[in-house]
Amino acid sequence: MILLTGATGTIGGALARRLAADGIPFRALVRRGSVAIPGAEVIVGDLDDPATLPEAFADVDQFFLNTAGPYPDERPVITQQLAAIDAAVAAGAEHIVKVSAVGARTGGPMPFGTHAKIEAYLADSGLAGTVLRPNTVMQNLVRAITRFTPEGDLFEAFGGKIAYVDARDVADCAYAVLTGSAPRGGAHDLTGPGALTAAELAAALSAGLDREIGLVQPAVDELEPILADQGMPESYIKHFVELTRLVTAGALADVTTAVTDLTGNSPRSIEAFIAEHRDQLRGSPARSFWA
Ligand SMILES: NC(=O)c1ccc[n+]([C@@H]2O[C@H](COP(=O)([O-])OP(=O)(O)OC[C@H]3O[C@@H](n4cnc5c(N)ncnc54)[C@H](OP(=O)(O)O)[C@@H]3O)[C@@H](O)[C@H]2O)c1
Numbered sequence: 479m480i481l482l483t484g485a486t487g488t489i490g491g492a493l494a495r496r497l498a499a500d501g502i503p504f505r506a507l508v509r510r511g512s513v514a515i516p517g518a519e520v521i522v523g524d525l526d527d528p529a530t531l532p533e534a535f536a537d538v539d540q541f542f543l544n545t546a547g548p549y550p551d552e553r554p555v556i557t558q559q560l561a562a563i564d565a566a567v568a569a570g571a572e573h574i575v576k577v578s579a580v581g582a583r584t585g586g587p588m589p590f591g592t593h594a595k596i597e598a599y600l601a602d603s604g605l606a607g608t609v610l611r612p613n614t615v616m617q618n619l620v621r622a623i624t625r626f627t628p629e630g631d632l633f634e635a636f637g638g639k640i641a642y643v644d645a646r647d648v649a650d651c652a653y654a655v656l657t658g659s660a661p662r663g664g665a666h667d668l669t670g671p672g673a674l675t676a677a678e679l680a681a682a683l684s685a686g687l688d689r690e691i692g693l694v695q696p697a698v699d700e701l702e703p704i705l706a707d708q709g710m711p712e713s714y715i716k717h718f719v720e721l722t723r724l725v726t727a728g729a730l731a732d733v734t735t736a737v738t739d740l741t742g743n744s745p746r747s748i749e750a751f752i753a754e755h756r757d758q759l760r761g762s763p764a765r766s767f768w769a
Pocket residue numbers: 483484485486487488489490507508509510523524525526544545546547548558577578579580589611612613614615618623
């Protein structure tokens with residue numbers, strides 16, 4: 479049996495839809511019993527409450543591990559994912575596919591350092607693991623993670639190129655590994671077919687949405703008070719500033735062939751994503767900042 483966490487989320491939801499479409503049996507651990515996951519055996523449980531996990535993990539051979547990102551605090555995410563790994567070990571599972579992040583490295587800012595800690599725990603767990611490290615997902619554009627000013631311009635502190643990947647391609651990689659068409663193991667940096675600066679992203683949005691979208695890009699040294707004004711929690715600001723320095727220096731710029739290597743298909747492009755989500759992107763140009 480394959481168990482999914484995060485099946486109500488962006489990446490896990492796409493994976494659940496693929497498994498269901500192909501009639502592959504799977505189980506989904508969800509926090510709310512009212513949630514429907516087509517094709518899944520749904521079990522209510524909460525990674526914050528380890529006592530609820532054994533039922534979900536019974537008879538599980540493979541496990542897809544994903545939860546929310548570590549904003550504004552990494553501790554809940556680490557506790558949840560370590561509890562899930564422990565439950566998988568206790569249940570005798572063979573293999574985990576863990577969603578991490580491009581740039582994961584010990585001592586790095588959130589989320590890089592967060593995922594590195596979980597990857598290290600997984601490596602020591604005795605379970606076979608496949609680590610998928612997505613670059614920034616394109617879906618951030620339509621779910622209020624990418625920021626726009628009240629005028630509808632792109633607010634992007636990161637100065638370097640970013641090799642955006644479609645969350646559906648991340649899910650397709652997980653699908654390939656879980657269903658055996660791609661080999662288990664390794665850590666894979668997942669990207670789209672190209673990398674863009676924020677100015678290039680603003681130009682792609684302008685072209686795709688038929689309106690001029692400007693770019694607001696503060697210098698890294700000016701960032702702290704701007705983020706504080708926007709309501710970003712104090713505890714997160716130092717991580718975000720460090721992240722900005724790393725991304726501006728190119729931490730997310732490398733384009734890889736991992737999606738094609740694992741799935742056999744070319745990754746989706748940002749232009750195709752913008753065209754497909756044109757109505758959503760045109761309908762909500764102004765979003766609030768971090769609050
Ligand atoms: N966004 C990016 O650009 C990006 C890039 C690289 C890596 N990542 C990584 O990708 C992950 C986020 O993936 P996503 O965007 O697909 O997530 P998401 O859409 O935010 O979904 C999070 C999922 O985790 C579930 N969850 C949260 N807390 C839980 C708990 N205590 N018990 C059980 N389930 C719980 C949520 O369930 P509910 O429906 O109950 O809330 C939901 O299904 C993070 O680790 C992030 O660091 C993100």
